[in-house]
Amino acid sequence: MNYRITSYILGQIALLEAALLSIPFVLSIAYSDDTVLAFGITILILAALGTPFVIKKPKKREFRAREGFVTVALSWIMLSLFGSLPFFISGHIPNFFDSLFETISGFTTTGASILTNVEALPKSLLFWRSFTHWIGGMGVLVFVIAIIPKTDAKIIHLFRAESPGPQVGKLVSKLKFTARILYGIYIAMTALEIIFLLIGRMSLFDSFIHAFGTAGTGGFSNKNLSVGSYNSPYIDIVVTVFMLLFSINFNLYYLILIGNFKQAVKSEELRVFLGIVFVSATAITIMLALNSVYATFGETLRHSFFQVASIVSTTGFSTTDFTTWPMLCQLILFVLMFVGACAGSTGGGLKVSRIIILFKAGFREIKHSISPRTIVNVKFEGKPLDSAIYNAVLSYFTIFMIIYVLSVLLISLPFGNNTSGFVYGFTGVAACINNIGPGFGEIGPMGNFTMFNNFSTMVLAFDMLVGRLEILPMLLLFNPKVWRKI
């Protein structure tokens, strides 16, 4: 491990976070919140700790894949530790572990909350809470790459470690410009959603909050009833559409921008993703209609599409309490939690492309068993599937499931013998590791994560990071080999 370069990058991240915190700091003054001191102290600490590490540029430039992974993991942990201070210092979340949980839930764009009454929070804190979604959505190191003047070729390891999906590539030859294009699209789409929400008569503040939550596919709202509190079909539809837009691979938007619309709509992942959304929402609509859950068909359609988009995009906003739906509807949502969004989007989950590759791998194995001597070629996005990617995806799924199951076991210790503990364990971890937010039962969209003790919240927070950073960076932290000095 090249400690010098890692601490240099961490120093930069600390200063960046101080800069980002200055926005809620200004808001806290403007709104005369009781959080001025909390934000001020946090900014000072970050500036004081970060500055010494960035004064001198490191000479030793060696930076391998493993340093990339670990640096990204450490950056996210540091961001979360300091980002939680405003909640803790201001006393609005008096338990430090809870404030850390809330912050990690924010940065990882999970949206699971330990707050029982969100509306009691001052505006500056609500802003910071949702702003973490926006920062975490596209990635903080991608942001650093976008803004630093000179970039090293080896910085690609940082980019790879933070960007989701089985394959991460550059859009243009220079990584810096790739990062700028991605952030450009991200900012433009967020602004567009704010405008649409304002047209729907949402207040400016609320529009920012909900656009941040949608853009990062996070799901924190400043209302206890989430998007449902506006009770506006227009707002529901706007948020549904934007949740889906932010779940699509941003590379496709770049293709559209450079006029290659044809290639963008040809994307296999996009088609499967839209197919999944359409089929799931239709199935849920039919079942809700058959069970007469809502008064009108329009309402049924609106809620089912909203909820499917919210879960598959891994946002976690809600317009209704889906834990009162028939079990099959709930189970479809549970399965969608694991499917997740497209690779290269701000969404979580396993990613649609991995699901496609998993199905193709199964199909290939069956074909191979029928005719052991013929070579079966699997294609994805028109190209033959490389066996390295194929293995990586199968192994990713396996490691993911192992961590998932172990986490369920770890958090279940305080549960009694009531079978609902089964539901809290499996859906709670699913909601966190896939970066969704709400689970089922008491931890559903109208509930919160207060039932978990400190140990459990830390396990769940670890899972959120595992989900957002796609396992490897977090696991490598436990590998002593990585920490060896070079």
Add this chain to the structure above:
Amino acid sequence: MNYRITSYILGQIALLEAALLSIPFVLSIAYSDDTVLAFGITILILAALGTPFVIKKPKKREFRAREGFVTVALSWIMLSLFGSLPFFISGHIPNFFDSLFETISGFTTTGASILTNVEALPKSLLFWRSFTHWIGGMGVLVFVIAIIPKTDAKIIHLFRAESPGPQVGKLVSKLKFTARILYGIYIAMTALEIIFLLIGRMSLFDSFIHAFGTAGTGGFSNKNLSVGSYNSPYIDIVVTVFMLLFSINFNLYYLILIGNFKQAVKSEELRVFLGIVFVSATAITIMLALNSVYATFGETLRHSFFQVASIVSTTGFSTTDFTTWPMLCQLILFVLMFVGACAGSTGGGLKVSRIIILFKAGFREIKHSISPRTIVNVKFEGKPLDSAIYNAVLSYFTIFMIIYVLSVLLISLPFGNNTSGFVYGFTGVAACINNIGPGFGEIGPMGNFTMFNNFSTMVLAFDMLVGRLEILPMLLLFNPKVWRKI
């Protein structure tokens, strides 16, 4: 598909089943049960249908892997269809789908029951019900291979399709002798358990029933309270030990028989299996003791080891209602359901060897990510892991999970919106696809599967066959290519 040879084998199986049914038929006469007619009719039907197909030996000998898979699947379906007739014709299970469920549950050694009062069944039916476990445990085609005088080299496809585990090999050069050795060990161990149970003052009939249930790792008992009804520490210990013995790869017994004891105990799978049993049972014992679930430590130890052995061996016997245990204990059992027994045993689940390979695959992928240019060699049982096996296991796990999740969705339609539907869905399918028997909650060891409708029981029965025959034979039934005449 070579229809001639397939129907020839199916004819043989029909006659074999008629012969096997003659034992409960004789019992029904001896006990003057009301099932004499039911058994008699079934035997006649089987003899009448089977004879025409076996009179002439097929000339065309072509028999490929795909024929092997499909023939095995069809054999099991046929066995179950006719095997269910005594239950149905005698009127003791008046719903045909329920009697089919019960029979498939028997042959696949699952042990899930739709009977609310087992003790009301006449003895001849109880015998047949448990005898199906014993027949299904080692495999009916393995039996056919063992008894037919002349065997073809191509018959290996039948053997492979029916025997569990990622790798199936012959013990000796001739397949017929391999099958005979396996059945020899099977019969000897079953007889040994009967003797041990008789020493524990279990009646002869009950000893047969419980030895069949243990040997096949099935779990049907003739008592409503299962093994718990005897309330005898000695019997609990005997059954615990034999459940574990029948979960071990039978190849190891062969190694011991030919004096190669050293190689047998060196088995990596065996060591991991025993490690899993020991760690799980110890963890459960500690938690049960901390929660003072049982009066004495001895009782705690006995119940936890029994329950762990019962679940990991996929037997499903019970001495206590584990659904009243603390949630973590229940969840450990739930995870063990998927682990299952060793390959080449009579147990179900994913099999310990597959679990080991899955973990090694994950480990390899992580190592590969840290050092992308170095080749990581994974060893299993002392030999480097072949990439074909590695891929097959990862794909197997993936297809298994896909079928698991789809089945949960399919059976959940009649559930309400209560979260316990979540538990019934996930544990019910887990109990069936892993060939365990009891799930959690109302379908736990003291409950039964009566809550499911006909459609759901058929989905669960399909899952049992998927689990017992390890997916492929059942999936190939849906492939039109396989049915093409050759």
